[in-house]
Amino acid sequence: MSSPTLHVPETPPKRERRKEARPGELVKAALDLFVEKGFAATRVEEVATRAGVSKGTLFLYFQSKEDLFKAVIRENIANLFPAWNEEFKTFAGSSAEMLHHAMDLWWLNVGNTPASGIVKLVIGEAQNFPEIAEFYQKEVVAPGTALLQSILQRGVDSGEFVHMESHKTVFSLIAPMIFLMMWKHSMGACAASARIMDAQEFIHMHVDLLLNGMQTNNAR
Amino acid sequence: MSSPTLHVPETPPKRERRKEARPGELVKAALDLFVEKGFAATRVEEVATRAGVSKGTLFLYFQSKEDLFKAVIRENIANLFPAWNEEFKTFAGSSAEMLHHAMDLWWLNVGNTPASGIVKLVIGEAQNFPEIAEFYQKEVVAPGTALLQSILQRGVDSGEFVHMESHKTVFSLIAPMIFLMMWKHSMGACAASARIMDAQEFIHMHVDLLLNGMQTNNAR
Amino acid sequence: MSSPTLHVPETPPKRERRKEARPGELVKAALDLFVEKGFAATRVEEVATRAGVSKGTLFLYFQSKEDLFKAVIRENIANLFPAWNEEFKTFAGSSAEMLHHAMDLWWLNVGNTPASGIVKLVIGEAQNFPEIAEFYQKEVVAPGTALLQSILQRGVDSGEFVHMESHKTVFSLIAPMIFLMMWKHSMGACAASARIMDAQEFIHMHVDLLLNGMQTNNAR
Amino acid sequence: MSSPTLHVPETPPKRERRKEARPGELVKAALDLFVEKGFAATRVEEVATRAGVSKGTLFLYFQSKEDLFKAVIRENIANLFPAWNEEFKTFAGSSAEMLHHAMDLWWLNVGNTPASGIVKLVIGEAQNFPEIAEFYQKEVVAPGTALLQSILQRGVDSGEFVHMESHKTVFSLIAPMIFLMMWKHSMGACAASARIMDAQEFIHMHVDLLLNGMQTNNAR
């Protein structure tokens, strides 16, 4: 550069690992590995190695393996719902369309991302980490079901949907989504025959089925 | 007891010889603990203790912890389907009733038993035990979906159900069942707020929903 | 039989294991296994199984594995020497012949029998069982060397052998014998290339060599 | 020390980082203990402790106890023979002197070092570790006997030695050496009465005996 001396090796700053990025990279690596092998069966060294740092470094950012685990959960349960709730407050179409839209959104933003593995993790470790179960319940399950329930209620109120116990119906909507997310991180990743159809398409079909039923008119 | 003296602590007979009963008791204890804490987080000694034997005894009946795990899976995936298939071959009622019946049966015989925890286990450990995933796929998933699919097809053939891609629809039926089983062994066992409604009732409602849809006639 | 009733299964007494034979069979089995795998690496159950009894039975005859070990040593160090000493007291031939004869006898009665494995055992475990080392030293080494030494002395006295420190020369005689016995139970049983020449023949050659030397007359 | 104060207990520096030195120290400690107590009877923790490290550290450098064992053998069977062969190619003296020299060298470089224990180890564990037997045979026995055989042949060719089956005679030379090495690590370390004469001196005597024989001229 401006210096006249030659041969200053000029360490290229490209690919310089930014220190601030470390925790994020560790959490990302941990998510992948915890989902793949389970919390207990994952070694912290693996996580560190996959994140490109040494074992010791991991402990500079996280007090313990459990601490890392909690971070993984927390970081991957973004506060999606506030934004979504806003979006849905002004939704114009029918409640059926709204349902489809909500389900699509969820799949696109969660089910189809690495964060989809979180469900499997939480389900698997809930009893070992009750606080995490509680946390997940409050941060994800409750707002998620509330959102869907509000859509169902909207449909009922408008006469579009039949009367129902919406807080139960919600699970008929949600369950296949959860199932899909877990499946793809377990059986779907192993047994070839277990790899199911296109998820997005299935979800659409499922919502339609719930809306219209499978019985013909003369069977009703 | 016939003895008038109280407080005879009734020391449990040590070193009882019960070769026949041991494996079953160990598998039972292991199922409970594996489901509760996960495979890796469960210590073999806990399993032994819960089964009322010593650590060493466990290894008299199972070559390794993994071997025990596989036994737990195998023993709890009874050959339910052959018998059921027979039963359904001669089913007299409508296909809707048949669906309800099939779902009820499954819940009664699996969902409502300790074996319900198996799903969580298999999902959680599938990637660590690919053979088990394969086994489960072949022994449970395949026959289970085949049975349901045949019922759906029966309904389509008789004009009771609309045309559908039955191999996909099956998952709309199954998913909430799977979900329920996993939920009750994870979130449901922790977060109070996560304890859902009565399962049997929910399943009934879910099947009805799939049959009739939630839209009012004027919305269709 | 004399009884008129039929169908008394008449358990055939053939192959009835005589109880008095048990300890001997156990010791025999133990010798083989200890020599083959070493003391620590041999499981008592293997010994019992090879002797055709159950693990528990072994402990009826021997207080512990160590006790069995000591019995193995003791039983296989027959009191050969007293008899031999007698035999040699009246030996008529030359001292060279006497040496050959003594060495042949030892190989025939020990080196060529399963008891040959004892040396390997004793050498290997001497430091773990000092009493056994002591015992072996007193019962085998001392009388054995004494016998040979007396033969050497006889030769010296008669002018057949040169003057020598006979208590040292003895080891020149003995060492290859010991070596042979250990070799055949270790390297000789493994590496094909390690299987040496005919032992008896080698011993003869060795004694001849010690008697005559390998140098030609003009080299002396 | 330069410090005038006494009794500063000089706590040994814990958690020292000495990656380079560890394997060697561990192998050294292992050699001693394996030779002393046998492979199976030695606990890895003992080895670690004697090497001044913790159990875990041992497994940082060796995959398993067996791995350590193999390292012990390998490290202590330096490639002595290539160098020696060179030395002997240009030997000037008589073949008798050459024999004496070869035997002296072996005793000085092996018999008189901790590596002398290796023979006992290999003999004792050959059947449990066939690869090691093979390895020892190829790396030690074969070159060792080849070297001695070549010396004998040299003597025969020069008319210094009588005709002989040199591949057998070699064992008459070697056996007492092997015997000596094993003896000093077993009986010799226990039974006081078993502690034999000075080894070096005995070897010299033994070679002389083989060269000249023990018979007087008039006895031949």
Added chain:
DNA sequence: TATGAATGAGTCTTCATTCAT
């Protein structure tokens, strides 16, 4: 900060020994 060598508590597994049958 970053590293990775070192630690040691914790886990699976073995096996000599006991004991109810």
Added chain:
DNA sequence: TATGAATGAAGACTCATTCAT
């Protein structure tokens, strides 16, 4: 006596965590 199921102390090995560099 004989059996073999049961025991539990002991040993190999792992891995989260620490700490000297």
